[in-house]
Amino acid sequence: MSGWRHPTLGAVDRARPLAFDFDGQALSGFAGDTLASALLAGGPRILGRSFKYHRPRGLWGMGGEEPNAILDVTIDGQTTPNLRATTEGLRDGMALRSVNAAPDAARDRFGIMDIAHRFLPAGFYYKTFMALGWMRWEPMIRRMAGLGRLDGTHHPPAETPSINATCDVLVIGAGPAGLAAARAAATEGRSVWLVDEAVQPGGSLRWRGGDIDGAPWPDFVADTCAAVHSAGGRILTDTVLWGAFDHGLYAAWERRSDRPDRHWRLRAQDVVLAAGAIERPLWFANNDLPGVMSSEAALHYLHLYGGVAGRCIVLACANDAPYATAAALAQAGCQVTLVDARRDTPTAPDGVHLLRGARVDRAHGLREVGAVSVEGQYIDCDTVLVSGGFTPSVHLHCQAGGKLDFDPATDALIPRAGTASIRTAGAANGAFGLTTALAQGHVAGGGSGPAPRATTPDWTLSPMRPVPGTKGRVWIDPQNDVTLKDVRIAAQEGYRSVEHLKRYTTLGMATDQGRSANFAGLAAMAALTGQTIPETGTTTYRPPFTPVPLSVIGGMRRGEAFSPPKRLPLEGQHRAIGAQFREYGGWLRPAHYGSDEASAQQTEARIARQVAGLYDASPLGKIEVLGPDAAALLDFCGYVRMSTLKPGRARYGFMLSETGIVHDDGVVLRLAEDHFVVSASSSHVTSVRLILEEARQDTFNPASVFLHDVTAHWVTMTVSGPAARALIAGAGIDLPDLPHMGVSETTWQGHPMRVARISFTGDASWEMSVPARHGAALFATLDAARQTHGAVWIGLEALMLLRAEKGYILIGKDTDGITMPHDLGWGGPRDKRADEYFGRRSLFTPEARRPDRRQLVGLETTGTPLPTGAHVLAADGPRRSVGFVTSSYHSPTLGRPIALAMIEAGRDRIGQEVTVFHLGETVSARISAACAFDPEGERLNG
Template identity: 50%
Template sequence: MTARRIHIATAGSKRLAFTFDGQPLQGVAGDTIASALLGVGVRIVGRSFKYHRPRGVWGGWTDDPNAIFDVSLAGVTKPNVQGTATLLEDGMIVRSVNSWPTARFDVKAGLDLLSPFLPAGFYYKMFKWPDWHLFEPAIRKMAGLGRVGPDVADGPDGLQIHDQCDVLVVGGGPAGLSAARAAAHAGQDVVLVDDHPDVGGSLRDNPCQIDGTAPAVWITPQTDAIKAAGGRIMARTTAFGIYDHSLISLHQTAPFATHPKLIRMRAGRVILATGAIDRPVVFGNNDLPGVMSLRGAAAYLHRHDVLTGTDITLLASAQDVAHFGPMFERAGAQVRVLPLETEGLRAVGRGKVRALSYGTNRHHADAVLCSAGLSPLVHLWCHAGGQLEWDAGRGAFLPGAGPDHLSIVGGARGANDLDQSIDDGHKAATGQTPAPLPSIAPLPTTPKPSRARQWIDLQNDVTTKDVALAAQENFASVEHLKRYTTLGMATDQGKTSNVNGLTALAVQLGKPIADVGTTRFRPPYVPVPLQLYRGARSSTQIAPLQRSVLEPQIRALGGAMAEYGGWLRPAWYGDDMTTAIAQECAQARNDVAMLDASSLGKIEVMGPDAAGFLNFVYYNSIANLPAGKIRYGFMLTERGIIYDDGVMARLDENHFVVSCSSSHVSGVTALLEAWRQDGHDPDRVFVHNVTQAWATVTVTGPKARDVVAALDLGIDLQAEAFAHMSLRLGTYDGMPVRVCRVSFTGELSFEISIARDSAPNLWDHVHQLGATPIGMEATSILRAEKGYIIIGKDTDGETMPQDLGLIGPRDRKTQPYVGNRGLQTPVAKATGRQQLVGLAVPEGATQLPTGAHLTAAGKSIGYVTSSYLSPTLGHPIALGLVQDGLSRLNADLTVYHLGENRSARIVPACWYDPKGDRLNA
């Protein structure tokens, strides 16, 4: 007979319809895909990777390497879903992987006949002659498991959440429940996560009495006490990785076709109660469907009422036999027991196990339930840098030294006694040292000789002979063994294969397993859906839109909002764009205007070495900048390419404010921090991004001084006392302000920065004094009239300072700075570099298209970077990058765009007030 559902508690459960490889089947509510298949007698659930041998369910949860499926539901298809840990839903379409047309009848099953010619590493040798590329297409086509094609939809975007707690307990078994209850009772903020739909862990897999009560009776008071103390319990939540700075990544599963959730948890302490799993027994043909984990079979019995066989053979320790044997007998199975040290043991059957043979003995069996001991789940411990130590008695790697903020308890540290696990959890939560583990007699672990193949990695078809071959060919390091044989590289990450593989290698090398070592566990602990990492794919969830504190005031004045450099800013004011922009330009040129400049970077750099530091980071000389003065400058890449432009203001000897482009605030901050920590003393230079702490109202135009004077800032605003490119400190309504005489419009301008909470009052006051608000479109025209650049618009990934006519620092600055070597390369000094110039059109001609090619003698020599109709000048203006443009002034060019040719003349980039008289007024 085969596995069947015994209908103890599920007789009244809701039926769920699904298909497997096209066959209509039924499960019940609460089933996993694997338990549903076992419940209707399906043995072969897939095929192995290399030989396409039939594979059945091995484990009861995430330890299973075989039950991998492509699953579709409600228009969503996910490849390589782990069937043992995926809850069944009504209407699921389940397809086996690595098989065609079905798992039961796979046309590639004949590859197993070629296995003598396809040992470990065969592809490194067989396909070298005559040319690897002749075989590559076929091999790549056969590689992989699930199907990913144009029809695959991976479901909704993942939800991403940041969270924190005092204590995170991973695992809701007896040790985890005990730890969470004790920590919560002590007043700590506790989060308990468990990857099952309900907590209880091993108590639900193989129930046993606790203080004379049933497990369910014991579990409920624990969870009630945790919640009553303010603790949180997150079911169906897997901790799949531990990273730097106490970051734990949690995957909270949801119904199949809905949003999964990624929780980035920061915890003060982490208690790992992840438990342990059965180690397979290695014997002949031990990969046949029906050979299963002992505890996995117990979990199917107690969680899903599925009896995995009626004629069961147990291969386990005497203690496990005494505990589990009666469970299966009470469920109606006949149980036989074989010692772990049985010589010459092999499974017999075709497509599933039918009997066991050893020596001259043979007996029927439709299920072989195995456990060669328990392997603690120490993956997360290793993610955090924890060490492992070999315990010969338990035949397992146990946690050794580890980080101070991490504790590991219960089965995960090798404590397989229930009372000790509960005590472990309580002591870890209360800061006590756990009791030492008792010594136990070792179980037989060395594979016995057999003429039949003995399988170690069930998914990747690695046998004991493959390990022997690797050792013979001197792939004796565990890392080399892993890559040569693919041992432990299956989707279960070696949970069931690592220890047996290392044992087999130790036998071949004649070394103790402790000396052989183990490979490194890396995140994720279990396969994680790709959309979980991706999260949201669109709009502000990719790049959060930044907003000014003055947005309500701007909207009230009719501001048409749009995104500029990652900020929501007013494009213009009013209903008619063309009319509004022209009027705003005229207002700034002839009267007084105001604009919100809060988005400009405000990065404070301070400390005894601040001046030297900025002198190194910036192209322009900063060290000799006097206090109260401002200097325009470039930040370069190490290749000498312009990364950002901005102004530096020196408040005092050791205090500077860097004002960078709005879109580059985060990037400039990161670069300043990187250089601060590389080659500079981080205790003598400090970088603080305070952009969001200050708001800036700019007043610009010929009458700007009158408006600012009426604000009564306590500053002498006359040109003799407050010159262009200077900074003064004052107060407004009792709040400190920083006032900079810098201009992006080419007119007399004052940038007034104040604490963000006070900015709305300042804005309203400036408006009441007669200043008219202008938007970004007018500002862009005003700056272009002056020949001022916008980084990334009037520059590209090759533009250097000399291309904009700023050569002085390159030739005169003697101290080293970022990019100085790049500016001395042949490429930097070559002729034919694209340089910024103005582009004039013939009288009466229309505006040039931005991006149009500039050509000479039929060859493209540049392009238009900015182009506007200037309300001030009454004709179109443009800026462009042109090869050797600065030496070609007054030369004529052809402008090519979308099949049309036009003419333009190269002129200086500054169209308006070239002497700067209006700036210095």
């Protein structure tokens, strides 16, 4: 913003100049610059516009707390929106564009919005948009919403790998405290991962300097890094640890310029949070003007990049930290006036004019700072540096479940020890002096010897807060344009809870998530309501700690890789005989055989009823449940009791959610007293296993029951139809004599085989399961016999038709998110079982007992099949839907359409005529029983 780069300071590579432009203005920087440092040295002061009033905004901070310098960045022809200038490295050829401005930040025509600020106070949106209907306002609001603009042609490559890793100690932050913790842990022989968002470890040492244990600070950093590596640890720089989650999981985004970024999922035995603190602003009139900047940020840019904040500077504070900034800027050639609100202060640095016991009242300037008023004294300046104290970065501590305590000495909320599985050290714990931070880090890292020591004295702080009643417009959240007056209005209108304050005023909802605004907002509310900070409370901290691209979180999980389709072991064999594949429940399965789907479905279903049909049922779940408590676990997790099932038999049942809704249906096979196989539906195998596993661990003794999903280890071939038994015998397979719903373990060609008489078609059916490596041989044997008997392979489309003829349901198609088992005609267990099972209590709520619940029935009609999803209309009263068609087909066996539907009180209405509505057209249908074919079940015993 000064247009001035110091000729010698900074670690940028001056031999490698980089060209870029900002809002069309050609500028240059150096390798090693961030966008912020390049802009600071390059000259532009107005870098963006605020969200609500479109006021001009300039650079404020140096990290994730930056609320103003948010840019759309174009590189290699692709634009990424809303990048924070303080965290992005400069690259040659970058085109930077300010956001929320047209045509650019300096000439934003929407700046006229600021003139109307009196008519747009806090709560304006809520009050205004209630009038005339939301739909009238929505188009205008959507056009004005957002900051940057998406580039529809920019599709980030799916190259970000997600990596799981573990370590003994995870240290978050590589500043003084984090380095001390890492060194202490590594010295004890523990593997340490040290994570920091900067490009180099050191934290504030990099711009504040100092000696540690009598040696320059770079020696301390180098020794610590060497200790970490020698103990088998790892150091991740330019890496943001953005979230703390349950069960000790931490997520980190590693940015890499020359290779794809990486996303880390980390778990550690111990975690040390040393994330530092964020400098607070000061609150005076017009404190949002470009040229008002964090004091610590100015020191950061000066020493790391040579970027000078201004030439004529007023530095306002009430603590010792900014004295180093004032001294460095004065030595660099700046004119510095230090305004300290305290009367007892350190000695003024050389070349610095010190005003004791004074405060800045107002910043002057139309578009940027030109002067300030200090106790009524008018002082010309081009930059105002401010330091209102420090706010510890406690976000990850709170995300991990930790609580906070208020420390009056530092006027800060600090982590409460023992409330989270994280140990906090350094500035994040309220220790703002170097020696204290090193000592806390050493203890947090488990150090047994003496802690590192520094010669730099600790700072003294005199807390500063917003003062209600301050004249002029005092800005609390500069990006979202929340003022001190807005907080006062919220208090007057009853929005005194910090969560209500946040939502009423949008305080803390900006892209910096209120890092520099939240404390000021709650402090102002505390003052306005006569409460203390602890009584006022804090908002909830949630991941992510800083914005993370969705492409990083998603990584390679997109397209087919997002949910990779599962494949049949015998996919090649099915394709060889003409199978056309489609995804069903996450599996690629044959939809039909031959090119014409409609014709193939009808032909396959007809021949399966007349002769026999074969299909690959390998995706059906095979979850083995073993152990003394196996039967009890299945009774608890299932709606139908399985403990009374005899070995060698199978039983159909449901699994419910805790709300009593049908989650899955399937068959349970009992192979022995302590050995069951749960045959879950193909799409629910994973969720069923997780429900069983949760109950196993939380309700039962895990040593008495075990689960093993062996779905992928078996190939299952099913033969169904009147000629099924003869076809299997013709294949040379010796079937055991089983009744319907019987199961037996036998052998075939010397290999294990499990045979079950279970039907999904309504005809006599045999499921034959062999280890996957023998599946191809079984397929070939059955296919040869099929051709001899004139049977057909059937795809899922024909199978769906056959099961619908019998009224067999498909969960998720014939049920929805409110379907309970008694809606499907399975009320027996609810009425008879007295023991506890998953979802039981929800089956007896008033909602569950309603007599007009939607129930499964059939629909009969003439002509063409009813559209799936069509609504059944009420017979009288206002037009409304009383149900819908769930499955609909033309039955080649019955020679007419069939359908299943969920209709209010449907079973009591069997025989009634109803009107079915779809896309403006109506047809008549008659409610019937769900089973349209062989209602007596005689064909099951063929």
